[in-house]
Amino acid sequence: MTSPTPVKLAIVYYSTYGTNHAMAQAAAEAAQAAGAEVRLLKVAETAPQAVIDTQDAWKAQQERMAGVPTASAADLEWADAFLFSSPTRFGGAASQIRAYIDTLGGLWGSGKLANKTFSAMTSAQNPNGGQETTLQTLYVMAMHWGCILVPPGYTDPVIFASGGNPYGASVTAGGQPLSPEDRASIAHQARRLVEVTQKLKG
Numbered sequence: 428m429t430s431p432t433p434v435k436l437a438i439v440y441y442s443t444y445g446t447n448h449a450m451a452q453a454a455a456e457a458a459q460a461a462g463a464e465v466r467l468l469k470v471a472e473t474a475p476q477a478v479i480d481t482q483d484a485w486k487a488q489q490e491r492m493a494g495v496p497t498a499s500a501a502d503l504e505w506a507d508a509f510l511f512s513s514p515t516r517f518g519g520a521a522s523q524i525r526a527y528i529d530t531l532g533g534l535w536g537s538g539k540l541a542n543k544t545f546s547a548m549t550s551a552q553n554p555n556g557g558q559e560t561t562l563q564t565l566y567v568m569a570m571h572w573g574c575i576l577v578p579p580g581y582t583d584p585v586i587f588a589s590g591g592n593p594y595g596a597s598v599t600a601g602g603q604p605l606s607p608e609d610r611a612s613i614a615h616q617a618r619r620l621v622e623v624t625q626k627l628k629g
């Protein structure tokens with residue numbers, strides 16, 4: 428009996444201040460522990476450097492992410508599963524994530540995004556600051572791609588302990604480290620994505 432081919436997971440995120448970076452890292456650790464081959468990828472920054480330089484916290488985060496590879500279309504072609512993580516911006520995903528998405532028409536047109544699994548995470552400053560709409564718009568996009576959606580739902584008690592959002596991990600951001608509950612819910616979502624994808628791969 429041969430062991431199954433590992434799930435290839437692309438974790439694609441944007442982060443101005445570090446929350447989604449930490450979320451993506453926590454997801455990567457859990458997915459690797461579940462046996463996945465993981466690419467942890469930031470999307471390209473689109474804000475002018477002159478604007479970033481006016482905010483110490485933004486600039487510092489940019490420096491912390493300097494060694495993280497930038498996501499390309501080829502990364503999504505490689506992957507069996509996608510996990511996206513974006514800050515909530517006025518109730519939707521950050522424009523940097525949207526800019527990346529807008530480069531994927533060719534991949535979509537050749538059917539290379541279809542039948543892959545998709546899950547999404549977000550953070551917002553307020554507990555009800557638009558996390559659900561951000562996640563919904565990312566899932567709508569994934570439906571256009573023909574992906575198989577793998578939200579966490581209420582499949583584990585950790586979801587209730589971390590704010591109870593069945594659409595995806597939703598951190599209330601304030602510059603503090605991730606809480607143990609948030610970490611547990613992110614890990615559960617990442618593991619579930621790997622496990623469901625593994626079942627689909629056979």
Ligand SMILES: Cc1cc2nc3c(=O)[nH]c(=O)nc-3n(C[C@H](O)[C@H](O)[C@H](O)COP(=O)(O)O)c2cc1C
Binds near residue numbers: 518
């Ligand atoms: C332009 C802009 C719009 C934002 N819109 C919202 C919002 O609608 N609701 C909210 O709760 N927080 C909002 N925030 C706060 C971000 O969600 C918060 O900074 C982000 O979740 C932190 O994630 P990061 O550390 O990965 O950048 C906004 C922030 C910016 C800069």
